[in-house]
Amino acid sequence: MEKTLTREEVEKVAVLARLKLSDTELDRFTAQLGKVLEYVAILNEVNTDDVEPMAHAVEMKNVFRDDVPTPSLSREQALANAPKTDGKFFLVPQILEEV
Amino acid sequence: MEITQATAAELLRAMEQNELSCVEVTQAFLDAIQTRDVAVQAFLHVDPERALQQAEAVDQKRRNGQSLGRLGGLPVAVKDVLCTQGQPTTCASRMLQNFVPPYDAHVIERLKAEDAVLLGKTNMDEFAMGSSTENSAFQKTRNPWNLEHAPGGSSGGSAAAVAAGMAPIAVGSDTGGSIRQPASFCGVVGMKPTYGRVSRYGLVAYASSLDQIGPFANDVHGAALLMEVLAGYDSRDSTCADRPVPRYTERLDQPLDGLRIGIVEEHFTEGLDAEVESAVQDALKIYESLGARIEKVRLPHSRYAVATYYLIAPSEASSNLARYDGVHYGFRAQQFSNMVDMYSTTRGEGFGAEVKRRIMLGTYALSAGYYDAYYLKALKVLRLIRRDFDEAFAKVDVIAGPVSPTPAFRIGELVDDPLAMYLSDIYTISANLAGIPGISIPAGLSREGLPIGLQLMAPPFEEERLLRAARMFERETDWHRRRPKLMLTPQAGE
Numbered sequence: 001m002e003k004t005l006t007r008e009e010v011e012k013v014a015v016l017a018r019l020k021l022s023d024t025e026l027d028r029f030t031a032q033l034g035k036v037l038e039y040v041a042i043l044n045e046v047n048t049d050d051v052e053p054m055a056h057a058v059e060m061k062n063v064f065r066d067d068v069p070t071p072s073l074s075r076e077q078a079l080a081n082a083p084k085t086d087g088k089f090f091l092v093p094q095i096l097e098e099v
Numbered sequence: 100m101e102i103t104q105a106t107a108a109e110l111l112r113a114m115e116q117n118e119l120s121c122v123e124v125t126q127a128f129l130d131a132i133q134t135r136d137v138a139v140q141a142f143l144h145v146d147p148e149r150a151l152q153q154a155e156a157v158d159q160k161r162r163n164g165q166s167l168g169r170l171g172g173l174p175v176a177v178k179d180v181l182c183t184q185g186q187p188t189t190c191a192s193r194m195l196q197n198f199v200p201p202y203d204a205h206v207i208e209r210l211k212a213e214d215a216v217l218l219g220k221t222n223m224d225e226f227a228m229g230s231s232t233e234n235s236a237f238q239k240t241r242n243p244w245n246l247e248h249a250p251g252g253s254s255g256g257s258a259a260a261v262a263a264g265m266a267p268i269a270v271g272s273d274t275g276g277s278i279r280q281p282a283s284f285c286g287v288v289g290m291k292p293t294y295g296r297v298s299r300y301g302l303v304a305y306a307s308s309l310d311q312i313g314p315f316a317n318d319v320h321g322a323a324l325l326m327e328v329l330a331g332y333d334s335r336d337s338t339c340a341d342r343p344v345p346r347y348t349e350r351l352d353q354p355l356d357g358l359r360i361g362i363v364e365e366h367f368t369e370g371l372d373a374e375v376e377s378a379v380q381d382a383l384k385i386y387e388s389l390g391a392r393i394e395k396v397r398l399p400h401s402r403y404a405v406a407t408y409y410l411i412a413p414s415e416a417s418s419n420l421a422r423y424d425g426v427h428y429g430f431r432a433q434q435f436s437n438m439v440d441m442y443s444t445t446r447g448e449g450f451g452a453e454v455k456r457r458i459m460l461g462t463y464a465l466s467a468g469y470y471d472a473y474y475l476k477a478l479k480v481l482r483l484i485r486r487d488f489d490e491a492f493a494k495v496d497v498i499a500g501p502v503s504p505t506p507a508f509r510i511g512e513l514v515d516d517p518l519a520m521y522l523s524d525i526y527t528i529s530a531n532l533a534g535i536p537g538i539s540i541p542a543g544l545s546r547e548g549l550p551i552g553l554q555l556m557a558p559p560f561e562e563e564r565l566l567r568a569a570r571m572f573e574r575e576t577d578w579h580r581r582r583p584k585l586m587l588t589p590q591a592g593e
Contacts, residue, residue, distance in 0.1 A: 010459070017417060017462040018424070018439070019455055020447030028452075033460055035518050040406040040473070046480050053478030056308050056338070057485060057534020058295045058559065063337040077201040081428030090426055095438045 005034040102127035103264030104582055107173055107321035110267055114161070114172050121161070121172035125154035125216050128174045132218070132265045135585060138246055140238045141259040143179050144187050145219035150174065153216045160214070168213030169328055175210055176266035178257045179220035180227055181312070182301040183207050190303050191235035192225045194423050194430045194449035204301020205333045206270060206312055213328045218266055221256025225451045226420065227277055227305045229253050230523045233514055234453045241510065242284060243583040244549055248507040251281030254315070258285040261315045262550075264586045268325045269315040274306050275408050276503070276527025278313045279539035283502035283552025286541045286581060288322045288569070289315045291527075293559045294534035295340040298333030304419040306412035307338075309531040318579050319540065319570045323347035326562060345563045354571050355564065360386055361396035361495030366526060372505040378543030378551040379501050385575050386499070396491040396498065400483045404529045405521055407484065410464050410477035411532075416454075417461030423449060456517060481532055488533045488558075497568050498556045501526050502539045506549035526554060536562050540569045541578035550581075 007030045014021045021029065075088070084091040100113060102124055113119040129147045136142055157172040182188050182200035184207075189195045203211070210217065224234035232240045232255025240255045242248040243263035250259040254271030258281035261269050271278040273291035282289025290313045297312040304310065314325035330344040362383065367376060383393055425431035425445030432444040450458070464473035491498060503523050513520040530537035535556055542553035553572065557565040573579055 009463075013459050013463045013466065015443075016466060017458050018421075018442040018446055019450070019458060020440075020443040021455070022447075025452075025455070029456060029459060032456060032517050033463070036409060036460060036521075037463075039518055040410055040477075043403055043406050043410075043476050043480055046400070046403060046483065048476060048479035048483070051479040051482050053475055054482035054485060055478060056294075057481075057532065058293070058338065058340070060338070065334060073201055080201060081198055083425055083429070083431035092426055093435070093438050093441055 005030055005037055103131045104586065105267065106318045107267045107316055107324055110173060111171055121154040121157040121216065122151060124172065125150050125174050125218070128218055128266060131263070135263050135265055138241060138585065139243055139259050139263050139265070140240045141221055141256040141263065141265060142176070142219045143189060143191065143222050143237060143256070146186065150216050150218050157214050157216065169324065170210065170213040170215040172214055172216060173268060174216045174218045174266055176218050176221050176257055176260040176269040177207070178223050178254050178269070178271045180223060180272055180303045181207055181270065182303070183217070183220065186220070188220065188303070189237070190226050191223045191237055192450065192454070193236045196430065198429055200301070202301065205298035205335065206329050207301065209328050209331070221254070221260055221269065223256055224253035225454050226303065227253040227272055227274055228416070228453050228457050230276065230280060230520050231508070231510070231513065232256060232281070233510060234451055236451055239510060242507050242549070243585050244286060245507070245547070247509055248549060249284065249510050251284035251503070251507060253277040255281045257315050258282050258287055258289060261285070261287045261317055262583060264582070267317060268321050270312060270325070270329070271315055272302060272310055272312050273531065274309045274412060275531050276524040278315065279527045279537055279552070279554060280503050280524060282315060282539040284507035284550065286550030286578070287315055287317055288319055288538065288540050288579065289313065290322050290326065290538040290562070290565070291530060291536060292326065292330060292562055293536045295338050296536070296560065296562065297329045298331070298336040298339045300333055300335040306415040307419060308415060309412060311531070319566055319573050320348060320351060322538070323351050323566045326566070340560070342560065347563055347566050350563070351567060351570050353567060354389065355496065355567050358386070358391040358497070358568060358571070359495040360391050360393050361491055361498040362393060363398050363401065363498060363500055364395055365398055365401045366500040370504050370522070370525070371501060374543070374545045375501050375505060375551050379499070379553060382542045382553045382572060383499060385572055389571055389575070394495055396495055398487040398491060398529065400480065400487050401529055403480050404484055404532055405525055407477045407480045407532060408528045409460065409521055410473050411481065413457040413461030414464050414474050415461065417458045417465065420454070420458055453517070484529060485533045488529070488535060492558045496557070496564060500554050502552040502554040503527070506545045506547070506551055530556050535559055536565050538565050538569050540573060541581070542572070542576070543578060544581065
């Protein structure tokens, strides 16, 4: 946990996060995130050997509902906020190369 | 009665007794927004026409002798993180600048069902990430008590709207202190309920295991009343608790006999501003004079709360915000070379710096090789933090302490130092991690004239106890009646 963050690691994480960052952002984030990681290293002081992780403050079992169809958004409503649509589908750039 | 300085209860009574119509009340707040919000910048969208239509409908119902909901015509401001059907919901992000939700959040349905009048949507830190509302992509909200200072955040717009008399009550959300810290900075009441007490359906997700919706008001009664409306079971949020909602207003004025108040030794260490500390000490003396017993408790893991939070919350955020890819709704970049580049460019252009930082931090903490060391470690410390509270609440009924280490800081003061900004939530974050309710109530003014809040925390689902304990203090003091000068000196045109 103690090692410092490198610019290369930040670049790698940006690819994983699908975030295009400028050179200035990469420099700034390397320094700022490095500082935050140094800070969170204080958790190493805590002995958690026999401690179960807690995912939720209010621990509950799975909540199931009956599988009953209910009304949902119309196609028109569902597409209303789409950046690009032909009225039937969400349109995205071509992903398959033409042969 | 000066409408914009009145409490929710006073306004309701005046409308019920036909001294004021709902249209008159709504118009007064719309006028206040028009004159005061030029300086404060609390609102992102106001829809006067729609608000007046709702008000007219309430007046019509009253004239017809129809029964009205519990909010019977009270105007309310809503943080722009809650989906409102047919009205913009931006999360103060360029990513959602043009987003118009096709459905209402559960709490919006509840507000409408109880005859509230929706005034508009309030500014916030982008996607609720921040402690000053400076991370909004659109505007900087100013603290009504001093326009050079921040209102706190992330629900800074809702807190400032109530503080400046632009709404009697408002709704916010709190993931690490985002209701209580701005309430403290703006001198109003703000409460974060128990995790699961209020449905998160239609709340744009930041950190789902910590997010909770809650009320702002200019007195404890207003917060209790709004809480009665917000709380309750909803099958569309599987973490929402299926248990009855008490009538919080009913026994609000009954003091708690033999109240045991815990003070946390770890709260009174370095970093706590002397004026904040003395306001807290004064508040404790008032409680003692009311017969409460003050006891020291320990939360030995509280010093790890900020670190735990800044691993868990960004991890959840990195996952939650993966949905903003420029495909189904929201912003899409214009220039890109292929599908993956479309995602990255859209996200690079659509998100602001703090959102990017947290997505990066979370992606790092969850990535291969670091998951155990960061995310899993944080979840284990989380259990120890919760255990501390369980042990403390075995001895005391509520815990009292500061809300934030200082009164409102200046706009721009912490903006380039993310870690310092994170530490302004040091006393509020634990309640989110432990899932317990917490409230901030006005408890003083600094020499500079900035509000100071007192925080009370209670065990899970003890909102009624929390509100009654808060009311005990409020009855003995007049901090909640103080108003910023901005409200007392009429602006041009008012």
